Amino acid sequence: MLVRTNAAICHSDGDQLHALAGGQLLSSEFKYRRGMEIFGEGEEADYAYQILSGAVRTYKLLSDGRRQINSFHLPGDMFGLENGASHRFTADAVVETSVRIMKRNSLVNVMASRMTGAGSLLRLVTRNLEHAEMHMLLLGRKTALERVAAFLLEMDDRLMHPGVLVLPMSRRDIADYLGVTLETVSRALSILKDEGLLHFDGPTQRRIVLRDRVKLGQLEA
Amino acid sequence: MLVRTNAAICHSDGDQLHALAGGQLLSSEFKYRRGMEIFGEGEEADYAYQILSGAVRTYKLLSDGRRQINSFHLPGDMFGLENGASHRFTADAVVETSVRIMKRNSLVNVMASRMTGAGSLLRLVTRNLEHAEMHMLLLGRKTALERVAAFLLEMDDRLMHPGVLVLPMSRRDIADYLGVTLETVSRALSILKDEGLLHFDGPTQRRIVLRDRVKLGQLEA
């Protein structure tokens, strides 16, 4: 499934980006505490970001406060690179997060000077687009249970199928990503637990063990 | 609103793409009758397409037939350009449509040889991404009435605010674009008509006159 293989590739490409940048690129490390905003929608887009550790959510808001999270970014992922002058969405740290910041101009210059660079940069953007397309299918056409199953499998893939899936984000974050309410996410997880497709690891509800990825995959669509 | 200004720019960029290609680019014209498939999900992506006249829908399907239309493409718009070897979605003609077809390789080559080309190509992709982001907000967080209002305003903008909005697509297409059922689209349009925000031009229900774009804009979010 595209959504799921997507992330792993993203990861390697993020590193590739850094390699590309090599010494030529002005880059520095920066840390954000949980909940801190990295940039806001409409702000000037002078930098691009790559996650070293932690997790970032990017989202849009409606005037009445409804939020739609476009995607979660995990270590290795790049985000915030824009063509225009300003950011099209808000980004903030889900948990304590460390990012590499690159000046946009220097990044674009490096790309310009290298054929392969242009292709690679384009590929990074296309990958985001690919993810967006899968997510539109989910948001437009999947049921709550299908959405949660897809979410778990996406995270599982992006974290390279760990034994225990440690979610950095809250139920509300998941809900705003999947286009449902947090109660619905919670209920769906309970159903999956009752049916034995997953169970919680320890007392916390953010550590999840996927017991049957095949059945989850069937649920997903 | 981004969604709405988006298309006009797309339009000009489509032409810019052609200018860029100049004589160097192998391109030929092709016509599709309504309902004909231009390419299918998973097929090899050897060509990129630009619409000369008509309308195209690009969409994904779930195994049980549920369809999510990612976007409608109108004259000037480009679609089908991929990084990978295969198309990520299906594209077919909504109405009788004429497109310019460009070989992907020659397009990429032209781009590679020109700095500005790389930027422009990147911009085309980013524009699709921008649209996807706005659409995710719509699909994830807007009510049926808000979706339909947004759709009308988007089409209105993309067709440059004509006196009469002539929709090339059916209610089902609109529904699959907005992530609702065709009945819901129909009901929403009836409500907007009853409230005097629009009326149908003539007997056909595809010719719509927007009577109050301001109120529609307030509804949209």
Next chain:
DNA sequence: CGTCGCGTTGACAAGGTTCAAATTTGGTGG
């Protein structure tokens, strides 16, 4: 005309939201 595709409308069902309360967890300070 009759039929067919498209669109509208109505009645009812259902999935998801809302509101509310109970329960658990994680952090904080003794």
Next chain:
DNA sequence: CCACCAAATTTGAACCTTGTCAACGCGACG
């Protein structure tokens, strides 16, 4: 280490928007 509190999560019940199923109307076209 334990007690306590705020935040997060779960669960329940009523409600509501939207989906489903079905009937009907209308125009295009043979």
